[in-house]
Structure formats: structure tokens, C-alpha cells
Amino acid sequence: MSLGNYGRARLRSGLTTAGVAIGTALVVLLIALATGAEDNVRRSIFSIGDLRLVTVQPFQPGANGLSAVPRTITDDTVAKLKSVAHVDGVYRQFDAPLGMVVEGGDDATIRPQGIEPGAPVDRGDLLAGRHIEVGDRAVAVIPGNIARLVAPNAGAAVGRSVTMRVGGAVKLGSTRIGGSGTPRDYAVKIVGVFDEQASQTSFRIPLDDALLAGAENRGLTPDAIRETTGYSGLAVEADDSTNVADIVKAVQELGFSSFSLKQVVEQIDQGFGVFKGILAGIGGVALLVAAIGIANTMVMSVLERTREIGIMKAVGASPRDIRALFLVEAAYVGVFGGILGLALGLAGGQLIDRIIRQLNPRTNPAAIFVVGPDLALGALALALAVALLAGFLPARRAMRMSALSALRYE
Numbered sequence: 217m218s219l220g221n222y223g224r225a226r227l228r229s230g231l232t233t234a235g236v237a238i239g240t241a242l243v244v245l246l247i248a249l250a251t252g253a254e255d256n257v258r259r260s261i262f263s264i265g266d267l268r269l270v271t272v273q274p275f276q277p278g279a280n281g282l283s284a285v286p287r288t289i290t291d292d293t294v295a296k297l298k299s300v301a302h303v304d305g306v307y308r309q310f311d312a313p314l315g316m317v318v319e320g321g322d323d324a325t326i327r328p329q330g331i332e333p334g335a336p337v338d339r340g341d342l343l344a345g346r347h348i349e350v351g352d353r354a355v356a357v358i359p360g361n362i363a364r365l366v367a368p369n370a371g372a373a374v375g376r377s378v379t380m381r382v383g384g385a386v387k388l389g390s391t392r393i394g395g396s397g398t399p400r401d402y403a404v405k406i407v408g409v410f411d412e413q414a415s416q417t418s419f420r421i422p423l424d425d426a427l428l429a430g431a432e433n434r435g436l437t438p439d440a441i442r443e444t445t446g447y448s449g450l451a452v453e454a455d456d457s458t459n460v461a462d463i464v465k466a467v468q469e470l471g472f473s474s475f476s477l478k479q480v481v482e483q484i485d486q487g488f489g490v491f492k493g494i495l496a497g498i499g500g501v502a503l504l505v506a507a508i509g510i511a512n513t514m515v516m517s518v519l520e521r522t523r524e525i526g527i528m529k530a531v532g533a534s535p536r537d538i539r540a541l542f543l544v545e546a547a548y549v550g551v552f553g554g555i556l557g558l559a560l561g562l563a564g565g566q567l568i569d570r571i572i573r574q575l576n577p578r579t580n581p582a583a584i585f586v587v588g589p590d591l592a593l594g595a596l597a598l599a600l601a602v603a604l605l606a607g608f609l610p611a612r613r614a615m616r617m618s619a620l621s622a623l624r625y626e
Contacts, residue, residue, distance in 0.1 A: 232513045233553040235506035240557025240599045243499030245564050247591055250495055252584035254488040258481060267457040268304075269336055270464055271475045272297070272450035277468040287472055288446035297452055300466045302459035307335040310441075311448040312429040313396045314386045317358075317419075318379040320365035322387045326358075326419035328380065330426020336451045338410075338420055345374040345408030348422055356380065357408035357420040370409040380404050380419065382429045397433035503598065507606040510549055514542060514610035539611045546607025547600060554599030558592060 272293075276285040289308075297306045312328035331338055333350045343360055356378075360370050367373035384399030385392055404421065427438040430445070452467070454460050460478040467474040565585035572584060 229513065229549065232506070232509045233549050233556065235509045236503070236549060236553025236599050236603060237557035237560060239499060239503035239506045239602075240554050240595050241560035241564065242502045242557075243496060243598065244558055244561030244587065244591065244595045245568075246495035246499055247492055248561065248565050248585050248587045249568070250488060250492045251588070251591070252586040254484065255586055256584060257484055257488075266336060266453070267476075267478045267481065268454045268460065269476060270452040270454065270460060270467060272452060272467050273473040273475065274446060274449065275473040276471060277473050288444070289448075289450060289472065290446050291442060293470065293472070294447075294450065296470060297450065297467070300463060302455050303452055303463060304455045305334070305453040307332050307451040307453070308423055308447045309335070309337070309449045309451065310423060310426045310430060312421075312426045313383045313433050314388075314393075315380060315382040315384070315399075315419075316386055317362055317366060318381050318401065320362055320378075324362055324365050325386045325388060325417060326362065326380070327415075327417045328382060328419045328421055328426055328429060330423040330430075331420055332423050336453060337414075337418075341410045341414050343370040343409045343411055345406070347408055348420060352407070352422050353425060354402070354404050355407045355422065356404045357410055358406055359412035359414070359416050359418060360409055361412040361416050362419070363406070363409040366406075373406050373409055375406065377403055377405050380421070380429075383433045400429065400432055402429060503602050506553070507602045510546060510603055510606035511610060513549070514546055514607045515613075517542070517545070517610070538614050542611035542614050543604060543607055546603045546611070549607075550600040550603025551596070553603070554596040557599060558595055561595070562587060 272289065274287050274289050276287055294306050294308060297303060308331075310330040312330060315326050315328055316322070317324040317326055329337075331348060333348050333352070335348075338347045338357060342357075343363075345357070348355065348357055358373070363370045363373035366378055367376060380402045381399050382402065383397040387393075402425070404425075408420075410420075424438065427441050431438045431441045434441075436444070452463055454463050457478050460476050464474050464476055464479065565587065569583060569585045
């Protein structure tokens with residue numbers, strides 16, 4: 217019966233349903249685009265590094281820019297961090313002074329980076345060769361752009377011996393800087409080549425070699441460097457990303473600044489949560505307008521069917537039956553409008569996605585329009601809820617109508 221009443225005034229019901237559909241489509245479209253943008257940002261962050269990693273920097277917590285207060289990272293710091301719960305590993309790093317690969321010429325400027333075997337920075341990005349291993353000395357894993365300056369390709373560079381010059385003048389882009397200390401040359405064997413997208417200047421060498429080069433550049437011993445200058449940083453690996461926050465807190469309690477991609481992802485999630493709320497509010501305004509249309513349609517329906525309501529009550533229909541009749545009629549508007557709006561939102565999103573891909577054919581971006589089951593069901597539920605709320609007062613009015621007054625209504 218409610219379905220028949222819905223189709224009785226087709227034009228009015230259709231327009232009301234269209235209002236709900238437009239509001240639902242707008243909600244789906246805006247939230248799906250925001251979700252797609254969030255997924256793309258998260259995917260980019262995940263490609264940068266491991267969410268289980270915490271980078272420890274030799275500064276006081278909260279330090280940045282010129283206000284940074286330096287702190288010394290020593291082996292004692294490493295020992296304390298290894299004892300922290302949920303820490304799976306602590307990897308030391310020491311950056312020697314800038315230098316160059318002599319065979320590569322002025323364009324082969326490098327930043328010698330002393331690391332330990334298995335360090336997170338030296339995982340999974342090889343183009344050729346191998347990573348640094350336990351017991352290695354006088355070896356290097358170099359970026360692809362440097363490898364191509366000393367050999368025809370990355371594979372051909374592996375196994376070659378080159379001269380690593382640490383200190384002295386180097387060229388950075390088009391600028392030549394004086395560098396630090398007296399230049400010293402070290403013969404190293406290339407054992408691996410990594411993708412230069414990670415870094416075009418990082419020259420990965422064993423930690424002890426970097427400490428020796430840094431010490432000789434300053435006229436000190438490696439032990440003195442460990443105690444006075446300290447390490448350039450630490451990579452702390454958690455057993456699970458859910459424990460990163462506890463490790464960050466432990467690092468800060470030791471008096472050091474820290475950074476983790478996990479924190480960045482959480483901040484992004486919070487920001488996009490607010491952004492989605494704003495977009496949902498914009499779509500909600502359209503649904504509010506649709507709700508006013510539903511209420512108007514239902515009020516007109518009640519007025520037009522006053523005598524019908526009186527007859528139903530006279531033959532034994534209860535007030536609850538009358539209320540249910542009009543609420544179901546309003547529900548039909550919400551359901552049909554929600555389904556149509558979901559379809560419009562999906563079609564509009566796919567169209568926008570296709571246009572963006574045509575404008576950027578070379579980038580092949582990931583989907584920027586993401587509609588999950590939760591969003592689809594949520595949109596339908598929202599449309600139904602709005603329709604029921606808008607139809608409640610007219611249905612209540614019909615329920616409370618006197619049968620005698622309704623029968624006398626002209």
C-alpha cells in the first residue's frame with residue numbers, strides 16, 4: 217500500500233527522491249575522493265620506509281632549525297635503547313665529511329655514510345651486487361648515478377676498486393664549497409649498487425671505515441670520535457609498528473629527538489579525518505535540503521489523504537498502523553534516493569578518475585576515487601535515516617488525526 221501511495225504522485229515523489237539522490241551522491245563523491253587522496257598519501261609514505269623504524273637524532277627533543285640543542289649519541293645510549301621493551305634492533309650511523317669518488321670527476325660528490333650490517337637504510341633497494349656484511353672493510357655500496365660515472369652500468373661497477381676522497385673542496389650542483397679538513401684518499405671496492413632514487417650522494421661504507429675517515433679528517437682517533445662527537449644518528453627497529461609510540465617516548469626520556477613515519481601516518485589520518493568530516497558536512501547540507509523536501513511531500517500527502525486516513529481509522533486501523541504507513545512511504549523515498557545517489561556518486565567518481573588519468577597518462581596514478589563497503593552502506597543508511605526523520609512529524613500528525621474530523625474534511 218505504501219509503495220502504491222509512493223507512485224500515486226509520481227512527479228512529486230520523483231523530485232523528492234531526486235533531491236535525496238543528489239545529496240547522497242555528493243556525500244559519496246566527496247568522501248570517496250578524500251579517501252582516495254588519503255590512500256595515495258599513505259602509499260607514498262609506505263614507499264619511503266618501514267613504519268616500525270624510529271630515527272634517533274643527536275638533538276634535544278622538540279629541537280628544530282637554529283634552536284636545535286645538540287646531544288651526543290654514544291655507545292652507552294645504544295645500550296640503553298637496546299634494553300627498551302619491544303626494541304628489535306639498534307643500528308648506529310656515522311656520516312663522514314663530504315667527499316668525492318676520484319674516478320668519477322667533479323660530478324661524483326658523495327656523502328660517506330658509515331652503517332652497520334643489516335641496517336634498515338641498506339635493505340631491499342639493490343640494482344646489483346650485495347649489501348654490507350659482517351667483517352667488511354674498505355668496501356662500498358654506491359648509488360646508481362655514481363656507478364654510471366665509473367662504469368658503463370650498475371652491474372659493471374660491482375667489483376671495481378675506486379678512490380674515495382674524504383674532505384677538501386667538493387662540488388654541489390653548480391656550487392663549489394671548500395669542505396673540511398685535509399683531503400685523504402681511501403681505496404674501496406664496490407660491492408653493491410642501489411637505486412639512486414633513495415639518495416644520489418649517499419656512499420654506504422662500513423661503520424668503522426667511516427669513523428676512521430672522520431677521525432683522521434679531524435686529527436683524532438675513532439674512539440675519540442665515539443666519545444666526543446658521537447654517532448650521527450641511530451635507527452631503532454620495533455618488533456611491531458603498534459609499539460613505535462612507546463619507543464619514541466623512551467627516546468625522548470633519554471633526551472634525544474626522534475622521528476618515525478608511524479607518527480606521520482597518524483597525523484595524516486587525523487588531518488584527513490577532519491577533512492572528511494568537513495566534506496561530509498557539505499554533502500549533509502544537500503541532504504538537509506532534501507529532508508525539507510521530504511517533509512513537505514509527506515505533509516501534502518497527509519492533507520490530500522485526510523479522508524482516507526479517517527476511513528482507515530473507522531474500519532479499525534490503529535494509530536501505529538497509520539504512522540507506519542507514512543513512515544514506510546518516507547522510507548521508500550530514502551531507499552530509492554540512496555540507491556540512485558550511490559549510483560550517481562560512483563559514476564561521477566569514475567568519470568573524474570578517468571579524466572585525471574587522461575590528463576596524466578605517463579604517471580599512471582593509483583585510484584583517487586575509493587568507495588569501500590562501509591561508505592556504500594553508510595550512504596544508504598544515511599539516506600534512509602534522513603528520510604525517516606523528515607517523515608516522522610507528518611506521520612505523527614496523521615497518527616493523531618481524529619477519525620471523525622478526518623471524515624468531515626473536504
